[in-house]
Amino acid sequence: MEIHQIVVAAAPGDAITNTALEYRRLLRCAGPSDVFAAHRDPALTKKVLPLAEYSRRSSAKTGENLLVVHLSIGDLQLSRFLAERPERLVLVYHNITPPEFFAPYDAAFARLLREGRRELARLPERVQLAIADSEYNASELRALGFPRVRVAPLVVDPAHLHAVRPDHALTSKLSALDGPVLLFVGQLLPHKRPDLLVEAYHVLVTKLVPEATLILAGYPRLAAFERVFVQLVRELNLPGAWLLGGVTPEELVAAYRGATVFVTASEHEGLCVPLLEAMAFDLPVLARAFTAIPETLGDAGLLLPADSDPLLLAEAMAELCESPALRVELVARGRRRLEAFDPDTARAEFLAALLEVA
Amino acid sequence: MDAQQPGSSSVDELVEQLRARVEERRRSGAYPPGLEHDLDAHYRHVAALRSGGRSIRERVDAVHDAAEFAAENIATSSRFRGGSLLHRLVAKTVARQTQGVLSQVRSFAQAVQDVLEAMVEPLELVDQTAGSAVSQQLEILHALIASQQQALNAQRADLVEIIDRRVREARPTDVAEAPFEPWYESERFEAAFRGSRRELLERYRDLTQRFAGCEPVLDIGFGRGELLQLLDELGVAAKGVETDPVLVKLAAERGFDAVLDDGNTYLRTLEDGALGGLALIQVVEHLGAQELVDLVALAERKVRPGGKVIIETVNPQSLYVFARSFYLDPTHLRPVHPSYLDFLFREAGFSAVEIEWRNPPKRHEILQEVPGDDEAARRINANVANLNALLFAAQDYAIIATR
Secondary structure (H helix, E strand, O other), X not given: OOEEEEEEEEOOOOHHHHHHHHHHHHHOOOOXXXXXXXXXXHHHXXXXXXXXXXXXXXXXXXXXXXXXXXXXXXXXXXXXXXXXXXXXXXXEEOOOOOHHHXXXXXXXXXXXXXXXXXXXXXXXXXXXXEEXXXXXXXXXXXXXXXXXXXXXXXXXXXXXXHOOOOOHHHHHHHHOOOOOEEXXXXXXXXXXXXXXXXXXXXXXXXXXXXXXXXXXXXXXXXXHHHHHHHXXXXXXXXXXXXXXXXXXXXXXXXXXXXXXXXXXXOOOOOOOHHHHHHHHOOOOEEEEOOOOHHHHXXXXXXXXXXXXXXXXXXXXXXXXXXXXXXXXXXXXXXXXXXXXXXXXXXXHHHHHHHHOOO | OOOOOOOHHHHHHHHHHHHHHHHHHHHXXXXXXXHHHHHHHHHHHHHHHHHOOOOXXXXXXXXXXXXXXXXXXXXXXXOOOOHHHXXXXXXXXXXXXXXXXXXXXXXXXXXXXXXXXXXXXXXXXXXXXXXXHHHHHHHXXXXXXXXXXXXXXXXXXXXXXXXXXXXXXXXXXXXXXXXXXXXXXXXXXXXXXXXXXXXXXXXXXXXXXXOOOOOOEEEEOOOOOHHHHHHHHHOOOEEEEEXXXXXXXXXXXXXXXXXXXXXXXXXXXXXXXXXXXXXXXXXXXXXXXXXXXXXXXXXXXXXXXXXXXXXXXEOOOOXXXXXXXXXXXXXOOOOOOHHHHHHXXXXXXOOEEEEEEEOOOOXXXXXXXXXXXXXXXXXXXXXXXXXXXXXXXXXXXXXXEEO
């Protein structure tokens, strides 16, 4: 018996791909293990194998392998594969963004998300074990009728970021600033609500802390939403809002090191890794209480109610910018909170969960 | 936040404080009413403009979702006793037929979906291509407008600088031409410095005679209305125009036909050839250069052939005038040289222009000749005559131009 992993699409920097590669490292300690993908970015053709290749494996003949499936979006190739293969399945669920967020901007992608959720609904009978990386994700799986659901935290290891040398250009740009720096890290997608963030920032700089800077670091994966967002920033006339787009690890580290506060207005997160990275870089966190954010943050962060509008967000930003005592308190709590996400514990919990069915 | 009591309660307290601060800012007016709604509405507006509406694809997806045909979806419940059982029995009996029908419906639905898919794909392609082309053009336009705006701003800055410079350079004239609104009454000023009404009536009686047979006469800047009275006495119909409302009111009270208006403006309202005579007594020294040339051109049009224009003004050829009277009136702009006025009327096509020297300085004010007939006395007296001509020429002159 071998354990292999299946992902829909493998891309560099993608959180699911990174998790699959991290798990592969663990699984290879026990035996042959590979990652197969229905779609592969050219940069990953050596690390990740095409899905069609799995069936040609000699170990696949008996159908006794265990397949770990990371489900994200719907894909016809994956659906057929799962329907045809007799192997026992373990589902790793990072959540699927509700398609409603995308419908106004990209109907085709919204459809893929919808099909991903349909695929998920077909799986409870096939799956031996479902592993969720947050209690929020686990509750969704239970509601769909998955009989065995376990929560195992994602392997988040900010240590590798600490080893990265911060980008010099961004560091010097940030150190030249007079005022506080608010940082958001995450893809520029509708459910992350960067629009709300810049509206709050607009209120902040026009009414409360004029010298503040807002940095948004994250790849804009949706052209239609990017157009809307860029237009909004332009119309609100915010020269202090820096849209960095996709960043290198060096730039990301420079941003984390140069920021005063980490902010997000996101409305949907299966876990939200940047929150943990921000804590690892001693940044106080400001967020709104949606989905898995409260359980990820714990008491480490200024968590605003879900219905917080840009005015309350701006007031909280101002409080964090201007109250060193509050920042110190939240940073201390963040360090304590990170202990719950110890990467070695997370690895052990994943393996322990797999052992139940392997 | 209290560092001794970490936990959600202290965060809740902080959130409440933050909420209270937002409310306080609202009350104090720091936040305009409905700020958050305005921001939200603005975002929706941008999103609607830049992202496009509900796509055909979404509508086709809705068809997909609705095409879940299954025998289980046919209700078997019933309000009647045993009805449910009966439904299930019937359903079981006709299960084969039901499945047959469902299978046909499924095939049909699949065929419809396939057709829709085939139609949507090229449509989406067109939509995306056209959409991106349009948005590309919009981006180009946006950039163009922005660069034009910058260019305009730069030009505007240049213009503002040029205008500022011109204003600075032209300031002396501008100050003189700025509206003058004294708190004293013009009539009091005229009474104090121009002489009594009786004196003026005497002074202008002869000049008025020149208007005999030139009806109607328009008197621009009639002042206290001496000329109007003299014309009335002469039996010549006349009308007066004045820019000072008090003087207009006084003239009207005396029974004269008086209008509150600027002379040139009023002239423009008249039909060509409507006037027999036009009088401007001590007025043109108040006019700007352009107003003066406009006045002469208007006079040429509004006074009928044979009619007369009489302009009396201070004589700049007399230096005595500048020492005694010209600067007494703060509204005097510049004296008009008789040769220039003569030139203007001739250029405008008037048939005859004559100049009458008026109001010479009193005899005791001018330089006196020395008695004797020798060479020295003759030289001195020649010099005295030259100096008198230069210093003590007539204080006023009148142009009498015949159309």
